[in-house]
Amino acid sequence: MVTSIFFWVLLIRKYYFVVEPYPYTSLDERPPQIQEDDTHHIFRNIDRGPTSRTPLFIRAYNSMSDECVEEWVAHHQWGPACTGTDLSAGLSIDGVWAWVNGSDPLQITTRQRYKPDKAMKMDAAHRYVEHNELLYSMRSALTSLGEDTMQRLHILASAYPHANGSDEVMAGQIPYWLENNKALTNKSRIVLHHDADYFKLIEKPGTNFTSWERGEWKEAAIPTFNSLAVESQIQNIEDTSSDQLVYYNDDFFTLRKLSVSDFTTPLYGPVIKTLTRLTSMYLPAKDTFWRTINPAGEEPGIKRAAWVLGMRFSLRPYYYITHHPRTLWLPLLREAAQTFPEAFTDTALSRFRAQEDVPASVQAVFLGSWYVVERHREALLWTWTIAKWGGRSGTLSSKLKARMWNELANEESPSASRLSIPMPVRVPVKDRHVFQAANVSMPTSTEYSFSSKDGYALAYVDSTWPWNRPRHGYPDLTRGLLENNQTVDGSKLLRDPSFIPARACVIKRSTCFESYTQNETANNFFKRIAFERPECGDCIITALIGASGISGIDKFLPHHQADRDPGLHADALTLPPHLPLTSDWATTDFSMKNAIPKGSLETGMTLRTWCTRLIQRYSYVLGSVESDFYKVERANTLETKLDEVELKVEEEGPLAFLCLNDDVKDTGKLRDRIDELLMTFFDRMWPSRMSFEKQV
Template sequence: MATRSLYLYQPLGGKPAPAPWRDLLCNPIRCTAILLIVALSVTSIGFIVIQRPWGSLVDFTPPHEFDQPPISRPSVVVPEPDPEVIGATVYDPFIAPSPGDAIVDKIVRPIKAHSAMSEECMDVWVSTGLWQEPCRYSMVQDSQIDLVYVWVNGSDALHQKARKELLSATKYKTKDARFREHDELRYSLRSARNATATWPNSTWHIITADVPPPNVNNTAPDSLYRLGLVPQWLDIECAFHGNPDGQPPIRLQHDSQLFRLTGRPGATLTATDASNWLEKILPSFNSHAVESQLPQLDPGIVSDNIVALNDDQFMMLPHPPSAFHTTLYGPVFRMDPNLLVGGDASGSADGGGEWRSLGWSAHLLNQRFGTRRRPYMQHNARALSLPLMHELSLAFGEYFAATPLSQFRGSHKVANEYEVNTIFMSTHYVIERHREALLWSWIVGKWGRSSGILDRDLKWKMWMEMGGGDEADKLSLLQAERTTSEDVEVNLLMAGVQPPRSFDEQKQADVAYSWVSMDGYSANFHTLPKRVDINLDECVGEEAEFAWDMFRRVLKENPTCGDNIIAALIHDSKSGLEVFLPPPCEDESSATDPIILPFDLPPTAPSLPRNPRAFAVRLLMRYAHVLGDSATIFMPMKSTSQADRALKTADKQKNLALLCINDDLGNGDQRNANNLLHKWFESRWPERLDCEL
């Protein structure tokens, strides 16, 4: 077995590597759980048949008797591509949205898979953390996940012309490596075909740049007719239809089709505003700007669950869908907890790389959720939720609108505002909103539901529920004993989902759920704290106050108190989040109830939903997430010789799941590097895609 010391990203928190799935039979807890499943299968033979995948998990077949139909996409007509050839280059022509259509859709989107679950089932799942009655026969199945690539061919003649004209006009300089092409996309797609062969109903989306036709001024487009860049080796008409026995359909989408003007929550936007904005941002050569528009992908075309990739990122082994997402546990985030990002509103970091955008994004999160340092997202295939990205773009709309004003990365066109890092913000927004949902549910929904005021008596009862003593004003607890991680595999099997662990980590990626949000909130982003110390006066207080005020205080003003309150409450049970939830309510949820808490928390409390418990349950389910761990390498390619050594190291690491090859080459080393990479790519993925020319 390859050692994990070769990882660039070590397992979260430096914890020992979890046991592989083949150790299942040696684990008494898991063995007992599987025997329970077998017993339930025998006694319920008229209702369900569970096939235990004793062979390779790649061949896992979920139950069929009570399968729910796959979540369908809305009926949206996607026009077939009609290629246009200019010279010897193929383009994908399209009509860009009019300014009136280039305004963000402000409706907060539900998560489709959650809409298919009953309130009763969801309540039991969130409160207990166990997939049991009434959920036991409600198979959710493997998640439908789309791949989304952001790609640019910097060698395209029209793209080069537009880029050079804008650089000259703005007197800005940028790195050639931002636009260099090593034919990585072709092989990244080949790797994805092998890695995602078992994914149901998947579609691949390639976001490419677009240019005006040659007779239109590149710096001031006066026509909506655009030419989208196309991988010249791909038959886009063939790829559009996909192959049920090969790779999924491939949809091309282009920058000008995605850009939508967002604004401060509550702002009214007009077609004139959008027109003025579009004139300032197009053409765009800024990857941060393009990524800031991923939340605007059409939900009628793109799945709720996506994996975002750059063309230099590769899936080295087969992955089950649960390696990136499940309906039960949410998206699987991969972080580096040893590389923490602090808020920086100064803009002093290098804008040509990621760090200025990361510091600015962390600052924005601090302003909304409280100050802390947050882990960097591993620079590889990243799981994201499209409805939650869209929600993020509404919550921070003015900053998402400012990002594309920098037409080159780091060019900084707006005073005191810097580009958002969409991947970083999208991930930590989900984590922070889940923490916010826990605190709202316990403080406002549970204890403040009657009058909205927490008097001294209620405060003391809250303190007692946290574990405080009759006379003590300080509370010290050791690490909670939870069974969440032990329950993951059984819960997924019971729900008809293939678990992420592998029998043979050289044949299928071995993905561990190192942290699950069903355990509340992890202030260190990988495990429950080893010790919890809370001061009654500082965190809970003995004087009466509005529940909403206490909620805002421990959420943002004193986030350490909020963290410790959550950690203390987790001690109440072995699994589930029942302790946080308001009591059951006979009132039915109203169609007019919001599905989220406000984007900006007002000074005074908004009205409670008719059924606070049902609202809290769906809120916690909406922001459920996992912190995951798999064998991953990020390889900065600084020279041909260094790249050769690194690729040989990658070949030796047989359990390597994800790889990124980042171009940091000098301009003089291109030909040798191209030859080296092409030879290695062909050795790893020699089989052509169905629609390669």
């Protein structure tokens, strides 16, 4: 049994602070007597066990043969080995909406009941008011993508203790317009999830919580009134039809036809949309004063998430994930939670964003998105250092390190003590010939600003001036290619010999290779360049990308016949390729023996293939799309704004997403006017009913 301080805190909170039954002083304070009806589902609150620690395969990548993976990932060519590959598993998405009906009397009463005794700056009550946004947000998404692309829709709804305040029976909210029998059964077109069902404790390695301990955690977390807590549990939802999720707040609306490639592709991975302005950069912080100044905002959770990432991947600033629909691959989000179990489970303990008697929260979508980027960087460096050069022995001799230095030197003198690394010249990120050959639709509204096929994104952002980053904060690496010479597989793309690229970075031999005249373990060398001296790893990646030519990552990979331990093979691949799921790099053993456990390679699979699939697992695109964020505060300004949006839609402009954030300041008749304006706008924009709506 675990006897950690964590559970003592839960017990103290249970009996002295939050979870103690509310001492009602009048009949008006008692929860309404809720029955099973059109807006509530009554169910028992049961223990559904912990979140599994087994990583999930990515189905679209499993459909690619080893030969196709070599061709596409190692050389970035969609050629004969990939012909006929069925990528359908990666060409659909599940939409996920977080929703709460804050106008529900049960929600209002329960919110007051669980409000901590200590005064805190809570979200204003109007933030919870229901404007029927969910219905039209879902209609807009389906209208935009179509039912073939968005095959299943999920609603993450709230549930509250039923009637007498007991947490054994819950009353879960249901949108009034939803046909309940179509949402409460598995495998339906739409699935309704209540937080009491999908909130689950994630166990740390070597720790098995008892059902009592899981119950204590859940009792401290449910009911919740915090969207950050909800987002920390998305990886636990069941009955998904695809690996690719697009997460919506209920005030997100899609304004034009989009392709699945605007969100994700099995070619390049999830499309993560970021802002790289200086004002959108977040420095990591374990605890921030923003938790006191602006406790209900996103900033404390983002800074904390950056710190959690830094403990595993090295501390550095990260950029904001834009506030419109966000792409999350379920296997990778689940893996992020498995890597950082405390961060995810602690966040769920904050019933309210501004609560102080609980551990600090993280913004899970921000953490899960940048986790993919950092894992890709780690996979590149691990493959080059440990798999390619360290090999079975795990030792880097002075001679081997000299050869590694020579590989980085490329055309420079290998005897130099420092290497000046030029900006790579690479094939376009969004290559229509590749999309056509793979039978994947092109994005209609999203600019692919940067792809992981060209290395580590943040290294380029850090080393280039803003005016040299035209692609929404990321450099255009195609400058230096000759124009109009592209073939379907990219094989005849040519560099302009007269083009002189700018310097990207410098690798110092004494800093990055340190004891280059002595033997050392590949594990120690890897930790130094990847985490202790992250600028070394960043620049090494840039150098190897450039040395690999205008496409591909061949220079990172072991040779085809690289030595491998035959004990690593098994009859079938039981786990997807991944590196240790640990939250602290300093205490992690990255040696090949530890990173590739026995039985991790399918019989016949080479070490090169395993590494190539490892790198492919964390593929991603950083992109941007035209969107508009508007705070709904006053009726007079809202009317003008909605007219402006409709005009843009009629003109078929580039605007793809709209967020109507509820921050209403008006009261009385003016507030009623806001409701009228919104409903009229919604009905005009998205009149088509969905199959699971009730007949009126």
